[in-house]
Amino acid sequence: MKISHPFYDEHGDKLREECGVFGAINATDASAATALGLHALQHRGQEAVGIVSFDGTTFTARRGLGHVAENFSAPEAIAELPGSMAAGHVRYSTTGSGGLRNVQPLYADLASGGFAVAHNGNISNAGTLRAELVQKGAIFQSTSDTEVIIHLVATSRYPTLRDRLVDALRLVEGAYALIVMTPQGMIACRDPLGIRPLQMGRMGDAVVFASETVAFDVVGAEFERQVEPGEMIEVDFDGNVTSFRPFGENRSRPCIFEHVYFSRPDSIFDGRSVYEARKAIGAQLAIENPCEADLVVPVPDSGVPAAIGYAQQSGLPFELGIIRSHYVGRTFIQPSDTARHSGVKRKHNANRGLVEGKRIVLIDDSIVRGTTSLKIVEMMRDAGAKEIHFRVASPPTAHSCYYGVDTPERSKLLAAQMDVAPMRDFIKADSLAFISIDGLYKAVGQEPRNSGCPQFCDACFTGDYPTPLTDLAGKSDDSAQLPFPVNKVA
Numbered sequence: 001m002k003i004s005h006p007f008y009d010e011h012g013d014k015l016r017e018e019c020g021v022f023g024a025i026n027a028t029d030a031s032a033a034t035a036l037g038l039h040a041l042q043h044r045g046q047e048a049v050g051i052v053s054f055d056g057t058t059f060t061a062r063r064g065l066g067h068v069a070e071n072f073s074a075p076e077a078i079a080e081l082p083g084s085m086a087a088g089h090v091r092y093s094t095t096g097s098g099g100l101r102n103v104q105p106l107y108a109d110l111a112s113g114g115f116a117v118a119h120n121g122n123i124s125n126a127g128t129l130r131a132e133l134v135q136k137g138a139i140f141q142s143t144s145d146t147e148v149i150i151h152l153v154a155t156s157r158y159p160t161l162r163d164r165l166v167d168a169l170r171l172v173e174g175a176y177a178l179i180v181m182t183p184q185g186m187i188a189c190r191d192p193l194g195i196r197p198l199q200m201g202r203m204g205d206a207v208v209f210a211s212e213t214v215a216f217d218v219v220g221a222e223f224e225r226q227v228e229p230g231e232m233i234e235v236d237f238d239g240n241v242t243s244f245r246p247f248g249e250n251r252s253r254p255c256i257f258e259h260v261y262f263s264r265p266d267s268i269f270d271g272r273s274v275y276e277a278r279k280a281i282g283a284q285l286a287i288e289n290p291c292e293a294d295l296v297v298p299v300p301d302s303g304v305p306a307a308i309g310y311a312q313q314s315g316l317p318f319e320l321g322i323i324r325s326h327y328v329g330r331t332f333i334q335p336s337d338t339a340r341h342s343g344v345k346r347k348h349n350a351n352r353g354l355v356e357g358k359r360i361v362l363i364d365d366s367i368v369r370g371t372t373s374l375k376i377v378e379m380m381r382d383a384g385a386k387e388i389h390f391r392v393a394s395p396p397t398a399h400s401c402y403y404g405v406d407t408p409e410r411s412k413l414l415a416a417q418m419d420v421a422p423m424r425d426f427i428k429a430d431s432l433a434f435i436s437i438d439g440l441y442k443a444v445g446q447e448p449r450n451s452g453c454p455q456f457c458d459a460c461f462t463g464d465y466p467t468p469l470t471d472l473a474g475k476s477d478d479s480a481q482l483p484f485p486v487n488k489v490a
């Protein structure tokens, strides 16, 4: 069940970031700051939330299904989580059996002490590792790939929890941004390629970590820097901050889709304002794919910054030709099929007085299955638009993501099934064009894509996965799904 929020995708036809993490150490109100930080990251996961705190002696956990506000706005909820260190997690999941057991942070009492972990990303060899661990007698409590890390830490022979974590992560493939709590302090780390984001900030004497910098704005922290790819940062209760590079220096391959869609526009990602990056993507789209038209109209909300960039570059007026309802609630009974596209129209409605008789450039951030794009084009047509020219602020999404982003299997991706001309016919637009991959790189401040050593993960556009996908070995590309869709309730 998806819930309305200004920053959430309401189309039901988008790639969907699955998690956000936040942690605070040496903070007066660590749990309250964590709840607030998670609230700012709510767009990264809306279906479950958890916080674990540590008061110097005891770890305490509270987890729930639903939004942060539903679970952590009451003072009693925060009071249950004492201590100067806390970490939390929001997640998107398919609601089903399993309930709370997969809700993070996960926690375990290990021989070497308490261990809590919040994970954004996806371990692409989790199934293989899990089978090996089960063979050796491990008993798993959840169906989350993250639990594999806990079992690997538990069985490592190194003396300290930090070294055990390094030992465990050497066996792990895929994407992870982790916030770990131990009785000695907090450890934040990113996978060697830095596929998923993780930022570091300061709030007085406290050190904070978050998936996105917007969380620092909301809790009143100063953004300090990103956690570098392959970096491990350890913070103890005396305020000592130590950085390690246990995996050596690595070329980074952060997820380029953070620029296109996932991150909030008011965040800084990879050293660049997401809002400015999206405007630059729109401008580049206009350079590559100009159009004779009367208006530039965004598909709200995610297409707005790119549409502003397209309009500024092309000199065409930017107008809100689609109005989004901010009050789309949970499911309610639809009146049979009186409205042809009532599902879309509950969320978006064409601004008929504006678009009637006009040639429209419609800007969206991506096309996934194409079903919503079709409905929006038809809605604009029904409202009297004369021509509809669809422009997309990312290259065709033709491959699934295995790094912590919810994507349909490849056979359901429109761009995996057909070229651009048949896609145009499928969505019934007068024309359809996408930004090029090199144009996207240029817009986010990079040289053209270096095919030998790409600067980003762009696998959902190119199929060039930056890590091995061990769990998929031997499966056909069309049906390939990881055995443990990460962080989803089984």
Ligand code: SF4
Binding pocket: 015, 195, 255, 256, 257, 258, 400, 401, 402, 403, 404, 405, 457, 458, 459, 460, 461
């Ligand atoms: Fe991001 Fe796409 Fe790579 Fe997934 S495959 S991490 S969505 S760029």
